[in-house]
Amino acid sequence: MNPPTPSEPQEAEQPQTTTSPRWIELGLIVLLFFLLVGPLTPEVNEPHYLSKARHYWNPAWCPNDHFLNSGDAHGVFYWSFGWITTLVSFPVAAWIGRLICWGAIAFSWQRMIAKIDPRPWIGFYSIAAGATGIIYLHMAGEWLIGGVEAKCFAYAFAFWGLGDALSDRWNRAWILHGIASAFHVLVGGWMVVCLMFCWLVCPKQRPRLISILPGLLVGGAISLIGVMPLLLLNGDASPVESSWASYYYVYERLAHHLVVHTFAWEFKIRFFLAAIAWGITAWLLRDNDKLRILNGVVAGSVVLMLIGIIIDQTFFVVLQDWLTGSKLLRLYWYRIADVMVPLALAMNAVELCDRYRQNAPRRTGAVVAGLTLLVLAGMFFRIGDRWTAAASPADxxxxxxxxxxxxxxxxxxxxxxxxxxxxxxxxxxxxxxxxxxxxxxxxxxxxxxxxxxxxxxxxxxxxxxxxxxxxxxxxxxxxxxxxxxxxxxxxxxxxxxxxxxxxxxxxxxxxxxxxxxxxxxxxxxxxxxxxxxxxxxxx
Structure with a gap:
């Protein structure tokens, strides 16, 4: 049989064993997520999302609550998951949602990583280091593993789509990213932008535009399920009202996520050091075709972050036009980089250690030991903090x-x-x-x-x-x-x-x-x- 051409989809080789360790690995990833989150409910955003979800299905519940009667920005999440909150208590619904989300993220991540490195346990090692990195290296307060909400489903579909892009199934990748956008417009939408950036800067892996148009069109149509209701939310607001609403949203309520000049200096320094480290590792691995796609997506997220910083400084320092700037800053420019930089840095580190292990075994062993201790220390600190907490994260x-x-x-x-x-x-x-x-x-x-x-x-x-x-x-x-x-x-x-x-x-x-x-x-x-x-x- 002739070997497949580079243009044909490639599936990662699976270990030829009676019991595949990948199922054990999947279970361990979910267990890791459970340990990192802890046993208590609710998580920080779960009261916000699950109360809205219950009211979506049962308007008679808390019928006079102003927030619950406001516009629904995550209708796909409320429609697909919210009905569970009408059948069980909030804590039970939270645990059902968590297990679904964690399982979906674990599966899609493991599947994506297998396209890059099919060896068993690579998915576990990389997500363990990456999830810990997100906890301690984020700049704008973004997270991946926590309570149940719309963006968790969006990340699961986005990782699944990246796995298809790595297998040269670009049309299916766009469709899956469209589903991610339907669940969460900003997470899914920005991941589409990052994947498009990857398509532009990776000519060797880039299919012709005409060949991916079907996926782009179908994915775009699916994304409208989430995008259109969001666009229609503000149809009754005047331009002046929208400007002031954006100002209050950005500068008064969510500056800790959206306004970079208000972020703590230690947050900015640690993230930029992580981004520099990612950039170095990505350059050292530039000959790895599969990793180039992942790193191309991460490069797109870094570009988005830089655009956000430019917007912040331009409208805050130079033009001093906060109203206009707040409309643009409302788009969460730092969200994807907060997640993808630590994840890609972890994966790059795993691959670099494997590459140099034979040529410099002692030095590589020392690096592996140091990185492992660093990750374990971060994990144990986080797990200890969550499992000894006297109250829920939300409280x-x-x-x-x-x-x-x-x-x-x-x-x-x-x-x-x-x-x-x-x-x-x-x-x-x-x-x-x-x-x-x-x-x-x-x-x-x-x-x-x-x-x-x-x-x-x-x-x-x-x-x-x-x-x-x-x-x-x-x-x-x-x-x-x-x-x-x-x-x-x-x-x-x-x-x-x-x-x-x-x-x-x-x-x-x-x-x-x-x-x-x-x-x-x-x-x-x-x-x-x-x-x-x-x-x-x-x-």
Whole structure:
């Protein structure tokens, strides 16, 4: 039989054994993800995504919540996964989603890496080092392995598509990237841009444009399932409203992801060192045709990152036009590089160590030992941190002052208040709907994706938390006056107020209202949180 031509799709050779170690490797990758994430729910973004997903399928759940009634930016995720949240509790739904996502990412990553290096365990070694690298080398707070949300599915399809590109199945690669874009427009869309950049800069691996047009057209059509609803979200907003909404979104709410000049210097330094190391390893492996495709995609992500930095500096420093700049910075220019640079660096390191092992065994062995210890140290630190945590990542990240009391208070609310009640909740929390399953006026975490609701979200924050700070210089809602609460009750149908008593005590104040305190009912009972009911005005 004649050997296949380079233009024909190549499948990685599979080990000829009775029990393929690839299934064991797949299981170990999923186990690694479980260890890195830990046993607790919810993760940082899970209350945001899963509460929206449940409301998507059951609008009668928390019917008066402003965020839940805002535009749906991830309709494919809500449609395909959200129904599970109506059948089981949030924690169970989170674990079902996590296992699906982790399994999909593990499978697609392992399949992609097998096209580059078919030896067993290479996928495990590279993802172990790469996932650890993402945790400690990211610049803009991006992550790959965590809770369930839309982008996890998008990355799984993107890696699957890269595997097809490595097998010279470019049409199928574009289609899979189109599916990724349908799940998450920015992750999938930017991966399409990065793969197109790879197609441009890798002439040896590049098929003719005419040959990949079918895949581009089909993938583009599939991506419209996610793109079109997002484009239609802001049809009712004026240009001025859209500009201000982008400004608040970028500079007030998500600057830690989107505005590079606000990033911590240590984050920027460590990422740029990682990017330089990736660039060196990619150059040393430039004769590896398969790795050239992967590194070409990563090069595209680095170009996107540089474009984001140029936009940031141009509109912030040179033109000082923040409104225009915020519209462009809203596109998460650093997202793909945050993930792909550490992953590619890990894979390049594995291949370089294998290449130089025979010519310089001692030096290579020392490098392997050093890198292994570094990765293991990072993994153990992360695993130890997650498995000894006293509260869920969502509660820890949102700075809930007493997570145990917070859960207890929310569960009391769930069991003892009307299902359609609207609550005014502490600013520094993101899990009220997860535990209490009640609507709230506003929460910092749950920023709407459509411009008009985003502007209303900012107004609600001003009416509540910022007013409390203005009145008595406290972030506790105890800073609101009784008349403030009457006004908020009329404007937003608020019936209950949850006060962070620890925060109020720290600021030397207490709730100065005549409204009845319904929790804790016993005056002697100690709790970090109080619940007050806004009753009708006296006649």
């Amino acid at each position: 820890l990240s949102s700075l809930v002052t007493n997570p145990k009391d917070w859960e207890k208070t929310c569960y009391w609310i769930r069991d003892n208040t009307p299902e359609d009640a609207v609550f005014l909740t502490p600013r520094l929390q993101s899990t009220f709907k997860w535990y209490a399953q009640r609507a709230e006026v506003v929460t910092t975490k749950d920023v709407p994706q459509d411009d008009l609701n985003l502007l209303q979200w900012r107004e609600r924050r001003g009416d509540t938390h910022w007013r409390s700070f203005h009145n008595r210089e406290t972030l506790s809602l105890a800073g609101l006056t009784q008349e403030d609460l009457r006004e908020l009750s009329r404007k937003y149908a608020v019936r209950f107020v949850v006060v962070d008593r620890d925060l109020a005590r720290k600021d030397g104040i207490s709730a100065n209202w005549t409204f009845p305190r319904v929790y804790p009912a016993n005056a002697d009972q100690d709790s970090s949180y109080e619940v007050y009911e806004i009753t009708d005005e006296e006649n």
